[in-house]
Amino acid sequence: MAYITVADFVNKFEIHTIDIDDAKLTAYIDRYEMIYLVEMLGKELYDLFIQGVIDEEAIYETLYNPFVEQLSCGEILNSRGVEDMLLGFIYFEYQRDAKVQQTNIGTVKMKSENSERAGNLNTNIFGRYNESVDTFKAIQQYILENDSVYPTFRGIEKGYSYLTY
Numbered sequence: 001m002a003y004i005t006v007a008d009f010v011n012k013f014e015i016h017t018i019d020i021d022d023a024k025l026t027a028y029i030d031r032y033e034m035i036y037l038v039e040m041l042g043k044e045l046y047d048l049f050i051q052g053v054i055d056e057e058a059i060y061e062t063l064y065n066p067f068v069e070q071l072s073c074g075e076i077l078n079s080r081g082v083e084d085m086l087l088g089f090i091y092f093e094y095q096r097d098a099k100v101q102q103t104n105i106g107t108v109k110m111k112s113e114n115s116e117r118a119g120n121l122n123t124n125i126f127g128r129y130n131e132s133v134d135t136f137k138a139i140q141q142y143i144l145e146n147d148s149v150y151p152t153f154r155g156i157e158k159g160y161s162y163l164t165y
Contacts, residue, residue: 004029004086013087013128015094028094029086036089037082040136041143042154059149063139071145079138080131088132092161095125130160 006025009015015025038046052060066081079085136158143150 003033003083004090008083008087009091013091015091025090025094028090032090032093033086036086036136039158040139040155042152042156044152044154045143045150048152063142067138067142069142069145071141075141077138077141077145079135079142081135082139085132085135085139088128088135092125092129092132126161133158133160 006022006029009025034046037049040046041049049060049063053064063079064082066084067077067079069077071077140153140155140157143153143155147153
């Protein structure tokens with residue numbers, strides 16, 4: 001089940017229309033949506049989540065939609081919602097791979113004679129990814145705080161990503 005489409009890559013997640021290949025981006029969506037959701041929830045809860053969102057069950061809609069919760073310890077959980085999270089992760093995967101292209105002569109890096117890139121674009125790519133990790137972690141923490149509602153949770157921890165030279 002696709003939660004996002006090529007048309008969702010606008011505003012913060014905009015991929016320039018000249019650079020975008022709809023079929024390629026759709027392939028990235030198809031490839032990575034399930035991977036990230038299974039990592040976040042675990043396989044069993046993922047299966048329940050997919051059906052629960054379709055059936056509009058409140059416990060799964062809570063995870064799917066944006067939320068802000070403050071725990072009794074004072075920690076604030078801020079989820080931008082599953083769609084926003086997936087957009088950030090898939091934006092990262094697509095843009096990271098877009099830096100190089102596969103051709104019949106091998107892997108090449110694009111070069112332009114008439115323009116120069118502004119600043120370090122890796123900052124944007126990693127920023128989108130790390131914001132998605134924030135939501136990923138917020139949803140997982142919400143599940144842990146409500147473990148009696150989500151007893152099948154078996155998600156894995158996801159860390160932040162940083163550019164290394």
